[in-house]
Each structure stands twice: as structure tokens, then as C-alpha cells.
Amino acid sequence: MEYEAVRSIACRWTTTLTLIVFLATKNARATCPSRCVCNSEDVVDCSDSGIADVPTNIPSTATTIDLSYNSISGLKKDDFENASNWQSLDLSNNKISEIGNGTFEVFENLQFMNLSSNTIQGIPQETFAGLNGLKTLDLSFNPAMTLIEGALQIMPSLTSISLSGCPTARSYKFSDIGTLQHLLLTQCEIHTLQPDNFRYLGELVLLDLSDNKITDFPSETIGELRKLEVLHMDRNDVDLSKGKLLSQFSAITNLTLDENEIRSIHQETLHDMRQLQQLSLVDNKLRSLPESMFNGIPVTGSIDLDLAGNPLNCDCNLRWMTSWIRDNNVDDVVCDAPYAVQYKQLRSLKADELACVPWEVPGQHIYHAVEGDDVTMICPLYTDEYTVVTWSTDCGEVVEIPSTIPFTPPYSIDENHSLVISKVTKSLCETYICEAQTSAGSLSTELTLNIKTASNDLHGVVVA
Template sequence: MGEKTMDPLLFFLTVLLFVGTQSCPEVCKCVAKKKYGRHIADCSYKELQAVPVGLPSNATTLTLSVNRITSLRVDSFEDLVDLQALWLSYNEVSNIAKGTFAFLVQLRAIDLSHNRITDFPWGDLSNLTALQQLKLSSNLLEKVPSDAFHTLKDLRSLWLSDNQLAVLSEGTFDSMPLLSLLQISHNPWNCSCKIWWLKAWMENTSVIPEKESITCAAPERMKGLVFGRSLPMDCMRPSVQVVYHSSLGSSILHGGLSVLLHCTAVGKPPPEIRWKIQTSSQNVAINGPNIEEGNNSLADVTSKHSKGMHFLVFKNGSMVISKFSKADEGIYTCQALNDVGSREESVSIALASSENPADQLENNMQASKPESKPCDREEHSKSEEKIVVLYLPPILPKTSSSVRVLWPWAALLLSSLLALCS
């Protein structure tokens, strides 16, 4: 009598049952609560040194708390795509590979408190848009990127207390409209102007409990003070103004116009000045002076230009555009930055060849501007734009009389200075 073959459907169900019974590691306890659609894998209090293999792929909650796990690999949770809660508190985690959490898009809660984390894979959070609770307290974190939480629109609770945070970037918490609990106490806060924004933000929010526990560790004169309303902080967001100057000397016209823009900035602490240039053919950013201090005569400026330096920026905020030509028409923006924030002001420069350049100027400026935006009257967010029109007269022969004729052009060469956003 020949052997009977097993019904294919029965075989499939047998294999499925076998796989299901083998999918929970021995050290863990796996429970299915079908009524609630939950599948729990509890591997806590097991002295584990690594995430166990063979975890059930349908797990919605994984508990690994109170073990001795030291690192999380990129494949530690790769099969747990349905995971909604991950508990890893009270371990010894110090290393987390980038991408470890990136595919756990169903996650609503992560608890990594009481570990030894110094470098968290913040980029992984961009995929976790369902996250509602994130606990990173009692670790060794020294910084949080300004955009770390920019996709976490549903986050309700965030624990960052008991770390090594000294500063946070302005706007760090702005992208979480549902945030109702934020723990940042017991960090070594540097109560300088770098977190002046945080002081103002805390005064107008109710999401931070126990504000009395947020104290300063630096500077020395503020050590131990509560980071609250009465904390003395002499800080001021920069103010900025761009002024056009023309007295560079009569000889400048022999090689083409040279334009001097001076940027005046005031703030506490003193702001750093940067220039941004946008023309029809290029965008240039100059982050600080490129000319050493000293007696920079016109000959020095000409020498620098001959060495390929066209935009010369000095420590006092001045910028010289040597041999200004049609190609240099565009928007010149001075930006002032300090620990409190930044402001900027722009001036649009067009070179006209006629005595009535109004129509030509409008066309030139429309070509050199970025996409138009409504005027914003808030000083801190938009700059006041000005227009400078320069006349370029014909270059005359180098004679003593020609210098006298040219100098009135060099005295200003300024047809109009208008405010577009008044």
C-alpha cells in the first residue's frame, strides 16, 4: 500500500503553525491579544547583551528593558515592520547604527532612557511620522540638530532631561504642534545669548513642567541660577543698515567704476557680517572679511583686483566692488548674525547709460531679483530693499583737465535711492 500524500492546504497550515510556534525566542515571552490587535514580545530582565534573533515578525510591542544591551545594529529590528512600541530603557546602549529605526514607520513610542547614548541617529526620525512619545532622558547627548523633530507632527511627549545639553538651536520645537510635555531639566545649560530664545520661549509655553529644575551651568557668574524670567541676559538681535559711499578717488574711473558699500550692524554680542551677491550670472557668499586690516589704498584695491579678487570685504563691514560693470548688476545683501539671531538688508545696484534710466532700471532689477514675494514689514524676517542707479560716463583721456571733468561723476554717480518696502 503506497504512502498517502498530505493535502497541500493541510501541509501549508502545518508549516505556518510550526513557524508561528518557533518565532518567539526562548528567553522571551510572546503573547497575542487578538481582541486588541496586539502582539507583545517581552524580553525584559534577561541579562541580554544583544537584541535576540527570531523575534515574531508580527510583534506590535517589543520590551527589552533592564538588560545589558550595548549596541543596536541596522538589522536589529529589520523584520518588525508592524512595531508600534519599543522599550529599551535601563540598558547600556552606547552605539546605534544609522538606519536602525528608519523602517519602523508604525512606531508610536520609543523609550531609550537610562542608557549611554552620545550620538543618536537623528535622521531616522524623519520617517517616524506616527511617533507620539520619545524618551531620551538620562543619556549622554551633547547636541540636538535644529531639524531633528521637523517631521514629528504628532509628537506629544519628549524627554531630553538629564543629558549633557548646553545649547539648543532656535526653532528646535516649533514643528510639533501637539507637543504637551517637554522635559529638558538637569542639563548643563550655557545661559549665554546662544539660548536667549529659549528663555523667551519658556516664558510663553506651558509644556515644560518643573521649570525651577532648569538651571545654568555657565557662564560662571550665572552658575546655579534658575533659567527663568528673572535671569539677567544682556542680549539683542542685530540691526543692520547698508550705506552707499562713492569717494574712492578720482582715478577709479580710468579702469571702470569702483563701488563701496558699507554695512553697519549693532547687536549684543557684536554681530558677524556676511555678504551675499546675486547677479544674473552668479551667486556669491562671502562669510567674513577677505582683506587684511591695514592701510588699503586705491592702489591696494587695484592690486587685489588684478589677483582675481573682485568683491573685496573688509573687517569693518565695507565691501568694494572693483571695476563695476554691467555684469555686476544685481542684489547685494548684508547679513548680520550673532548668538541671538540675524537680520539682513539688501541694495539693488543697476548701471545706467542714459540720463533717464527709470525704464531701463525697472527691467534690469526684474531680471536680477529672485522670485517676488510680498513685502514683510517685520524687521527680523525681511530686509529693506533699496535701489542705487549708477551712471557710467564715457572714459576720457588721462589729462589734468579730464580728471576735473570726471570727478563730479565720481562724487556720487547716484541717480536715486528708493525704498521699495515703505
């Protein structure tokens, strides 16, 4: 009997609890604003619902509110009387042009707010008063917005700001936002960065300056950002041909410079970026890279390099990269020229396939000697270990050297591809031809040997 009584009481309690939960759920759903979706106690989704005002009956338990893609035109303090528990608020893609004084004073716990893609006109200094816990603020793509100095500094916990698409960012002084870690300033029509606007940002680790009009790398400004690790400067017009980007040690680990029309890179451009781990140069106009450009980065195997979309000329000037890309994390580098290696991956080519057409270098073309002397004629063409050098002489008919030439003394070629003639005589030919050949092509040049008859006062003297 006692067991049955206990069981009966337990059943009644279970039924009661079920009813309580049901009624609570029903009540929560009942208070969900019209046109909105409340899938849980803390998330209210009113996005793209055609509303023109902030709903007033949002459940008090809600923490995440999405009001994006509507027709809300203004914000005032009365709109948020019961919003003290809100942590995330999305008001992007509305028609907000004005924000009343004290609008955000109730937001004690708000950490994220998105006001992007509206028509906000002005942000007075006290607009964001009360947002003491706000960490992320997105004001991007409010093109007519003006920011009064100090308007952002009023939020003591701010770690991330986006002002992309807001020309007002060009002149705003971000200095003294000591908690700031991420700053997005894309599409702001920035030509130059004023160092004074970026001082005392001691915690900034990411800066995005993509899609602006910057031509000179902002060395002084970046040099002040001692903890900056990620710098994006895609789609500007940055020149990397002038020398070092930075004059002092940098903490940058990730640098992107995609689509900057970069045609050449100075050999010292990256020196002092000793922490660099990722470098993206996608879709530029690079045909070659200097061999010493990574000398300032101490650890081999630490670079993730992306060169996709560059018209690389895979000749002898890129031979050094075949081994380098095997030691580092490099995306597939595809050759654009010369024709023999076009569309091939650089890592797949052998050293002798990465060849240059030989070219003339400063050197001697006319030699003077006395009979009986030894003469060494240096080929004035650029050669390397993959170049085949041949000599010939023209005494009415070109004859390859060395060969069965019916002349004395003998000819030989030394390890430097120079032609050595022992004990010259007047019977030797005057014209000699040096030809250098690689897989990319060949070039030849003529040298002249003038031989004088030996005499007591000239014997043993070579006049060059």
C-alpha cells in the first residue's frame, strides 16, 4: 500500500512538472513578437520580416536578437526598455539614419552590435554611452556617416571595430583605444595613414586596409603597432621595389598583398619581418623574385607563400626557388614563360630547364700578344654550370675548338670556359668565336687576336 501511495504521488508530481514546462513554453512562444521566430528562450529572429520598428514584446529571457534586413529608420531609448539582458544585436541592412541620445544606456550586457549597411548620418561623442561591455562593433557601409572624435573611445571593452566602406575612417583618430585588437578599414578611400591616428593601440593584432588607394607602404604607422600580426592590403597600389617595408623589428606573421599590380620586389623588402609565416601575392604582375628576399627570416620551412596568378618567367633567375619551395609550404607555382615550360609547375622542373638566354657581360674583345706567349681569351658572355660553351676559329672556314685543328701550338679550354692558346705564332687565325648555349637559346660573340713578332724589347710582354 505504501508503495502504491508513493507511486501515485510521484505520478502527480510528474504530471504537474510537465504541465508547468508546457505552460512556460507556451507562454514564451506566446510573447514572441509578430513576424519573428523564437526557436529558443534566448534567440529571437526577426530578420527580413518587413518590420519598421523595434518590437516591444521581445521575451525578457532573450540574449540574441536579429533585426537585420528590415525597414527600421531610427533608434531611440524607448525601443530598448527591456534589453538589459541582450548580448548580441544585429541591426544591419535597415534604413537607420538617426540614433537618439541615450539609446544604448540600457545595454549592460551587450557584447556584439551590428549597424552595418544603413544610412547613419552622424555619430556624436555620447552616442555609444553605456556600452561598457561591448566588444564588437560593426559600422561598415554607412557611407555618409561622420564620427565625432572620441565617439569610439567611450566604450572601454571594445576589441573589434569595422568601418569598412566609411570614408570618415580616413581621418578618425583611433589612438588610445587600448583594448582594440581588430580594425577593419576596407573600401575607405584611404591614400595614406597618419601615424598620429594609430598611436597607443598596444593590443592591435589585425589591421585590414584592403580595397583602398594606398601606394606607399605605411611603414611609420605599422612600426608603431608592436603587436600587429595580421596585415591585409589587398587591392591597393603598393610599391615593393624601393627597399625595406619596415625599419625595425615587426611581429607580423601574415601579410597579404593580392592584386596590387606589383611588378618587382626589392631584395630587402621583407627584411626585419622576422616572424613572417604567411605571404600572399596572388594576382600581381610578378615575373621573378630576388633570391635574397627571405634572408631576413631566420627559420627555413616557416613560410606559406601564395604566388597564384602571377606571370612568372621560369628562367635561371628562379632556379633558387625549386629547392626553396620544397622546404616551405608553397602553393603550386605555375610558369607563364618561356614557352618550353609554360603551364608547368615550378617544383617539377629540373635546374637545367630553368635557363636564360645567355647575354653579354663587360669583357675584353681584342687581345694583343707576342709570338711565343701564352694567351687566355675569356668569353664575355654570362655562363653558369648549365651553360655549354664552345669556341671556334674563322680562317675562311669556321672550325670548332678543340678539334683536329692543323695548327700549333695546341688549344685548350679551362674550367672557366676560357680559350687557352699556348705559345702563339703569327700563323694563327685572328678571329675567334665564343658561343654560349642553354635550353633557352644561344648567343655568340667574336674576339680578335693580334700577334706581334718577337723582339728583344717586347719578348714576354702581352699588351692587352
